[in-house]
Amino acid sequence: MAALIEDYAIIGDLQTVALVSKSGSIDWLCLPRFDSSACFAALLGDEDNGNWRIAPASAWHGEPCTHRSYRDGTLVLESVWETRDGTAKVIDFMPQRDRAPDVMRVVEGVRGRVAMASELRLRFDYGRVVPWMRRTDGHRVAIAGPDSVWLRSVPQVPMYGKGFATHADFTVAEGERIAFALTWHPSHESRPRLIDPFRALDQSCADWESWSAKCRYDGPWRNAVLRSLITLKALTYSPSGGIVAAATSSLPEEIRGVRNWDYRFCWLRDATLTLNVLVETGYLKEAYHWRDWLLRAVAGDPADLQIMYGLAGERRLPEEELDWLTGYEASLPVRTGNAAAKQLQLDVYGEVLDSLFLARSFGLRDEPHAWAVQRTLMDFLETKWHEPDEGLWEVRGDRQHFVHSKVMAWAAADRAVRTLEGLPHLSGDADSWRAMRSEVHREVCRKGFDRERNTFTQYYGSKELDAATLLIPQVGFLPVTDSRVVGTVEAVRRELDHGGFVRRYTLEDSSVDGLPGGEGAFLACSFWLADALHRIGRTDEARGLFERLLGLRNDVGLLAEEWDPVERRQLGNFPQAFSHIGLVNTALTLSGRDGAR
Numbered sequence: 001m002a003a004l005i006e007d008y009a010i011i012g013d014l015q016t017v018a019l020v021s022k023s024g025s026i027d028w029l030c031l032p033r034f035d036s037s038a039c040f041a042a043l044l045g046d047e048d049n050g051n052w053r054i055a056p057a058s059a060w061h062g063e064p065c066t067h068r069s070y071r072d073g074t075l076v077l078e079s080v081w082e083t084r085d086g087t088a089k090v091i092d093f094m095p096q097r098d099r100a101p102d103v104m105r106v107v108e109g110v111r112g113r114v115a116m117a118s119e120l121r122l123r124f125d126y127g128r129v130v131p132w133m134r135r136t137d138g139h140r141v142a143i144a145g146p147d148s149v150w151l152r153s154v155p156q157v158p159m160y161g162k163g164f165a166t167h168a169d170f171t172v173a174e175g176e177r178i179a180f181a182l183t184w185h186p187s188h189e190s191r192p193r194l195i196d197p198f199r200a201l202d203q204s205c206a207d208w209e210s211w212s213a214k215c216r217y218d219g220p221w222r223n224a225v226l227r228s229l230i231t232l233k234a235l236t237y238s239p240s241g242g243i244v245a246a247a248t249s250s251l252p253e254e255i256r257g258v259r260n261w262d263y264r265f266c267w268l269r270d271a272t273l274t275l276n277v278l279v280e281t282g283y284l285k286e287a288y289h290w291r292d293w294l295l296r297a298v299a300g301d302p303a304d305l306q307i308m309y310g311l312a313g314e315r316r317l318p319e320e321e322l323d324w325l326t327g328y329e330a331s332l333p334v335r336t337g338n339a340a341a342k343q344l345q346l347d348v349y350g351e352v353l354d355s356l357f358l359a360r361s362f363g364l365r366d367e368p369h370a371w372a373v374q375r376t377l378m379d380f381l382e383t384k385w386h387e388p389d390e391g392l393w394e395v396r397g398d399r400q401h402f403v404h405s406k407v408m409a410w411a412a413a414d415r416a417v418r419t420l421e422g423l424p425h426l427s428g429d430a431d432s433w434r435a436m437r438s439e440v441h442r443e444v445c446r447k448g449f450d451r452e453r454n455t456f457t458q459y460y461g462s463k464e465l466d467a468a469t470l471l472i473p474q475v476g477f478l479p480v481t482d483s484r485v486v487g488t489v490e491a492v493r494r495e496l497d498h499g500g501f502v503r504r505y506t507l508e509d510s511s512v513d514g515l516p517g518g519e520g521a522f523l524a525c526s527f528w529l530a531d532a533l534h535r536i537g538r539t540d541e542a543r544g545l546f547e548r549l550l551g552l553r554n555d556v557g558l559l560a561e562e563w564d565p566v567e568r569r570q571l572g573n574f575p576q577a578f579s580h581i582g583l584v585n586t587a588l589t590l591s592g593r594d595g596a597r
């Protein structure tokens with residue numbers, strides 16, 4: 001059975017990540033990309049769906065490591081086991097790759113002599129295909145269809161096959177190091193170029209340290225912020241500049257529930273929000289890279305804009321159910337692909353224009369084609385904003401006139417107008433966008449506001465609330481001093497509370513998302529509440545909530561999408577960009593960054 005979600009740490013190479021449990025098992029790994037099929041899928045089934053465990057023999061029955069941590073400023077994970085015979089450390093990392101992806105596991109003797117074991121169970125195609133194994137000059141090679149995986153150790157330790165797994169039993173003494181290297185390669189190509197694991201370890205540390213050194217945030221929550229930024233960076237797909245929403249598929253929003261989705265794609269919403277925090281903390285290069293990704297992805301007719309794409313801009317992300325997997329703690333179905341790709345979500349226009357506007361204010365140079373694309377998006381939005389949509393929560397029920405979608409349509413028009421005002425050499429119909437901006441504003445205030453309860457609602461005509469309306473002052477739709485903003489913050493705090501944190505929306509009205517069952521408190525929304533409380537002057541409450549949110553991070557600083565306040569455990573895909581974006585944003589806000597754009 002898989003571990004608790006919060007018992008996982010990640011390692012990654014900016015093209016994919018692996019989830020490593022506290023008991024030393026890699027239970028999730030998709031190769032060669034985030035969205036490739038998994039060769040370790042025990043996370044969504046059991047060991048027979050593939051995993052790789054290295055741990056002391058005396059801890060083989062699942063005992064967790066004594067402690068673990070990342071090396072400072074890196075994504076290099078160290079898990080330490082203190083045993084009766086001594087202390088051993090497993091250093092896990094994935095070197096930023098030139099060609100072939102590697103998972104490196106360096107076993108280091110710290111004290112005494114510790115008997116260790118390694119058990120590798122490769123199962124390609126999400127845990128379904130047992131590969132054909134063979135030996136070739138010091139390697140074990142696993143081949144199935146398009147995939148091959150090469151396993152070696154330095155220095156060599158004997159390996160043997162048993163029960164469709166590759167085993168190694170060895171001893172590590174104080175001062176000794178034994179590295180295991182697993183390298184993926186297309187099966188039709190000849191042997192991959194092999195790298196020295198110990199040199200790769202030094203290089204990996206140096207790569208991450210130099211990236212981390214560029215972080216410009218130096219406030220009271222620096223460690224937490226830096227860990228979140230490293231996590232966000234780890235979710236970027238460096239060959240294209242795309243950014244995935246999370247590293248996993250189908251970790252449930254409710255244990256044994258059906259809300260299990262594949263997040264290994266680039267949502268324009270999640271990616272732009274990721275970018276905003278990267279830009280604000282000193283990482284402008286990522287903004288250039290992502291803008292180029294965007295321009296390639298949205299090329300063509302703006303009517304065809306998707307709300308999410310594949311890592312390289314792929315458009316077809318067909319949703320399928322993998323019926324051979326038993327699901328994380330029996331949460332079914334396990335899905336790959338995501339049907340939400342074909343939804344209309346008007347907010348993404350606002351997020352894209354806002355993000356490029358913000359990046360420009362931080363020094364992102366204009367590029368004529370980039371503005372042409374934004375202009376075309378605006379022209380399209382002018383004809384569409386009146387329509388109902390699926391909204392940022394990607395409901396699978398009927399389309400509605402979501403208040404947040406309209407607010408973000410307003411934000412798109414606002415950023416377009418302000419861009420033209422600041423850069424008069426650019427062309428565009430500023431008058432028409434100004435008119436749209438005013439019309440959307442009037443309509444939202446008339447149809448999306450409940451006067452009796454003094455709060456914005458989820459959609460026109462509904463009584464339900466939506467935590468996304470907390471973003472109204474942040475995007476500048478209304479000032480924080482407006483009584484309607486204060487009323488909304490208070491209403492959300494009161495009515496969407498879930499164990500001291502915040503739900504996305506009221507769940508009793510199941511018709512709005514069209515899905516059965518419930519879910520946990522949504523962490524991004526809980527961070528938004530902290531921001532909003534601070535903005536309306538309730539800073540002590542905001543700080544208190546923020547500190548409690550920080551307390552939900554696991555031992556290595558990672559957050560999933562949601563939190564179950566009853567079972568006190570993390571829920572949903574992991575690690576989730578949305579949650580880490582929220583953390584960085586709130587830290588910036590509470591450290592004195594100004595409010596609305």
Ligand SMILES: OC[C@H]1O[C@H](O[C@H]2O[C@H](CO)[C@@H](O)[C@H](O)[C@H]2O)[C@H](O)[C@@H](O)[C@@H]1O
Binds near residue numbers: 259339
């Ligand atoms: O809950 C239903 C929807 O859940 C997913 O969407 C959520 O995750 C997205 C990625 O982080 C985020 O952009 C969105 O705002 C969230 O609601 C899932 O991807 C959808 O298919 C599903 O309908």
